Amino acid sequence: MSDESTEVGLPVEQHALPQRFENPGLPEHHPRLTDVDDGAAKRSERIVVVLFMLSALGTIGAIVAYFTVPPGATIASIRLSTMLIGFGLAATFIFAGAASVHWSKSLMNDHEKIEYRHPMVSDTETREQASEMLADGMSDTGLSRRGAIKGAMITAVALAPLGFAVPLIGSVGGDWDISKFRHTMWKKGLRLTHDPTGRPIKASDVTIGSAVHVIPEGLNKLEHPLDEKSKAMVLVIRLDPRDLHEAPDREGWSYEGIVAYSKVCTHVGCPVALYEQRTHHLLCPCHQSTFDISNGAKVIFGPADRPLPQLPITVDTEGYLVAQSDFHEPVGPSFWERLK
Incomplete structure (x- = not known):
């Protein structure tokens, strides 16, 4: 094969790659149903609240299981106690995670943005911009306008550590003779x-x-x-x-x-x-x-x-x-x- 053709017999010029690609820009933004329908937004908000409350109930369930079904001297009792506490903790984090995902996908700002790379200079202007971005992020969450979500989230987050802390504290009085x-x-x-x-x-x-x-x-x-x-x-x-x-x-x-x-x-x-x-x-x-x-x-x-x-x-x-x-x-x- 000659130097002027490729394996398919076409001139090399037709297979030359461009030196650079043009920036295609951001794709066209398509609003979600919750962006244009207040009723849909309210339904999503209620779903998020319910999921956070289920997370809180999971934590309460784990604590109740710890006190009402203590591990006994048999393998069956240990399994039952561990299983019930585990189910409660699993519900705590599964429902909290589901609430966070649904909240971010249906209610938070979903506009595409470009962040250009710049030298990392910690000057006054940069810090001010960072503060503005954090403020914008908080504004995007809608917490100031969605008090129900804020209350449910705080309740779930506040209760979640108790699922671990209560059994741990309850065991402090046990036998620590190593x-x-x-x-x-x-x-x-x-x-x-x-x-x-x-x-x-x-x-x-x-x-x-x-x-x-x-x-x-x-x-x-x-x-x-x-x-x-x-x-x-x-x-x-x-x-x-x-x-x-x-x-x-x-x-x-x-x-x-x-x-x-x-x-x-x-x-x-x-x-x-x-x-x-x-x-x-x-x-x-x-x-x-x-x-x-x-x-x-x-x-x-x-x-x-x-x-x-x-x-x-x-x-x-x-x-x-x-x-x-x-x-x-x-x-x-x-x-x-x-x-x-």
Whole structure:
């Protein structure tokens, strides 16, 4: 092909691009129904007011749920309380967001504007212009003319933080003894049992590659079992002993390739329970922290900054798995007085 033609056989001159494009300017402005019909504007205003009031009712509902349906000692009661508070907070912000969007799209000024870029010089004239623009923006909202919207918005915004503040303040009088995180109910000779049945586990029943969810024997008989389970839950995994790399100070903490590690992630406390048999990796589903079970449950990926605590185990005279002691370090994420 010659230099004077393109792939389609046309002269190069016909494919030359212009050196610059003319500014097409702003498109023609089309007024909305609310701009020309006072009745439509009033209807939109009422919709905004109703949405803001529904937002306020959502906050009130969350507070009422917190006091009338407190979390009890069972998983079902905790779920119900959390769900009701969550629904209230969701309504708070969903309806507030919907009100803001509808307000801006139907009632605020929608004229297209051009803002030219200028050097950022903080002189008197610039500050005055900025003040005028802020004043124009406030004028566009129509707050001075739409008192109902202003009142509904202020009510919703004022109540919204209470949905978080009231449960937080209500928990201040709770148990803040952080030393309890340093110890669990595990002790020497206490049997490992299936979660949630409480049936003891024989070492011979744990096959290579399997993962067993474990709680301490007698946990289900406690007055508040969930309080202790949140600290003492364990995952038992059996590896081929040849794949297990034990640190010198942890020799004897496992039994014939069976290891036991805390299920409480060291990032923010989610339960880690996704075990990859081939890689011996244990994954936390919340933030994808990954631990290598074959190498002391060390962190190999994710935000967790320390390994999972290991529970030293052995077997009793009947072949059941038992603990040698409690964990040698606090379980769960970092907390006050603990940096790592």
